[in-house]
Amino acid sequence: MSPTTEGLGPRRRALLGSGLGAALAGSAAALTGAASSAGGSSAGATTAAPDVPGTVPFYGPRQAGVTTPPPAHTRWVALDLTPGATLEDLRRxxxxWTEDLARATQGASPLADHTPELTREHTRLTVTVGLGGxxxxxxxxxxxAPPWLAELPPFATDALEDRWSGGDVVLQVEATTAExxxxxxxxLVRAAGAVVRHRWTQAGTRPTPGAPTWRAPRNAFGQIDGTVQPALDGSDDDLLWRGPESGPWEHASTLVLRRIAMNLDTWEELDPVAKEHAIxxxxxxGAPLTGGHEGSPPDLTASGPHGFTVIDPGSHMARAMPREPWERFLRRPCAYELPGRDEVGTLTARDTARSxxxxxxxxxxxxxxxxxVPVQRRLAEADLLNIWTVTVGxxxxxxxxxxxxxxxxxERVLAG
Incomplete structure (x- = not known):
């Protein structure tokens, strides 16, 4: 038995010895101690029960992290396969990752964790894995490739940058702490070894002081963002998940991640009335300008005393409202912040020290x-918020x- 695989369990040794060993053996050597320090079960052992406080079940027909209430911290990590990597490398x-995530999401350390003492807290960790076209x-x-997976078409308001776009594989990692x-x-990146290389990481936060919740957060404009959502009681599952007609892709979903830079310098010059007019x-x-509460349906035809509609047809809400029953999707927005000036072309009008x-x-x-796509096209055509925003990724x-x-x-979708 090789010293680099001793103690990892037969399943892990089989993976490392079947062509990927050169890429992963160095990582595996450092993992032997981690398995025993974290409470001790071998690689093939059963994970903690689904009702462990502070954890989200890992096993099930659908991955966690889509309809799971969002915690305070999310990071998306895009990876590319290295030149020469094969389909079998991806499968391995x-x-x-499956083995590591079955442990990590239940409060045990991933086998690639060199300091398991720091990862024993239950932080409602979920990791959702996806593949790019x-x-x-x-x-x-x-x-x-599934026929429904393709990059979005270009939109007139986009100023996309490679450093925030694309990717062969994505890891969506969510927890109650950034650490x-x-x-x-x-x-996870260490466990993948030389098969992947980092493309980008995008980390965001939601104001969630207590337990994770679906309550719509406020974005940097002060706007309550994410009010209109599909139902999560099963009645809108056809909007969120692939059905039996998709064969091995049944219970898959699609993630679209758009990085939107916001010009706070000019937004902050507006008075509240102008901001509400744009939104x-x-x-x-968060109530519509036509009255009620946050969840009240807006009246897009209501007129004010001067004959103009109360809600501007170019307002963000009016452009984003679904025109067809299927023009709905689940949103999990997060805010990001960069120290200093973010270079986003003409959006940044001033050189300031503000973040x-x-x-x-x-x-x-x-x-x-x-x-x-139909909603994004309407937003690109006439959304008033385009004055203060630009999509850069x-x-x-x-x-x-x-x-x-x-x-x-x-396993099933890559079996061909």
Whole structure:
């Protein structure tokens, strides 16, 4: 038995010895102590029960992290396969990640964690794994790509940058602490070894002082963002998940991540009335300008005393409202902040020492081209908020179906 695999369990040794060993053996050597320090079960052992306080179940037909109430911290990590990486390499990485995530999400350390003493707290960790369309081209199997997965078309208001766009594989890591998301990213990327290289990391936060919640947060404009959502009681599952007609992709979903830079310098010059006019909602409580509360339907035809509509047809809410029943998708927005000035072309009008802020707009749906693209086109055409925003990054991923014990992420969809 090789000293680099001793103590890892037969399943882990089999993965490391089947062609990926050169890439992962060095990482595995450092993991031997971690398994015993974290409470001790071997790689193939059963994870903690689903009702462990502070944890989210890992196994199931669908991955956690889509309809799971969002915690305070989310980071999306895009990886590219390195030149020469094969379909079998991708399968092996997904098997190793499955094994690590079954442990990490239940409060035990991933096998690639060099300091397991720091990861024993239960932080409602979820990690959602997705594949970009480019990965199927990379491994020479475009036939395995789901037909509904494709990059979004260009929009007139986009100023996309490679440093925030694309990717072969994505890891969405969520937890109640930023440290937990950072540590899990590090462990999973280390476990993948030389098969992947980092493309980008985008980290955001939500104001969630207590337990994770679906309550719509405020973005950097002070706007309550994410009021209109599909139902999560099963009645809108066709908007969120692929159905039986998708074969091995049943229970998959689509993630569209859009990085939106926000010009606070000029936004902050507006008075509250002008801000509400651009948004179409009251800043105080998120209610439509036509009255009611945050969840009240807006009256887009109501006129004011001078004959103009109360809600401007170019307001963000008016442009974003679904025109068809299927033009709905689940949103999990997060705020990001960068120290100093963010170079976003003409958006940054002044060279100031103020930090740059923006929105990580994460949308989840069964078919982005049917559900999301029509809304994005309307926003690009006439949304008043385009004066203060620009989209600088965009990426689309197929979120893999979930797994049961004994299975691996991607096992069925990559079986061809």
């Amino acid at each position: 990485v997904l098997r190793i 480019s990965v199927f081209e990379h491994v020479g199997r475009p036939d395995l 937990a998301t950072a540590r899990v990213q590090r462990a 179409g909602r009251r800043l105080a409580d 740059a802020h923006g929105l990580l707009f994460a949308a989840y749906c069964a078919d982005a081209h049917r559900q999301l 965009s990426a689309t991923f197929a979120l893999l179906p979930g797994v049961q014990e004994g299975e691996s992420l991607g």
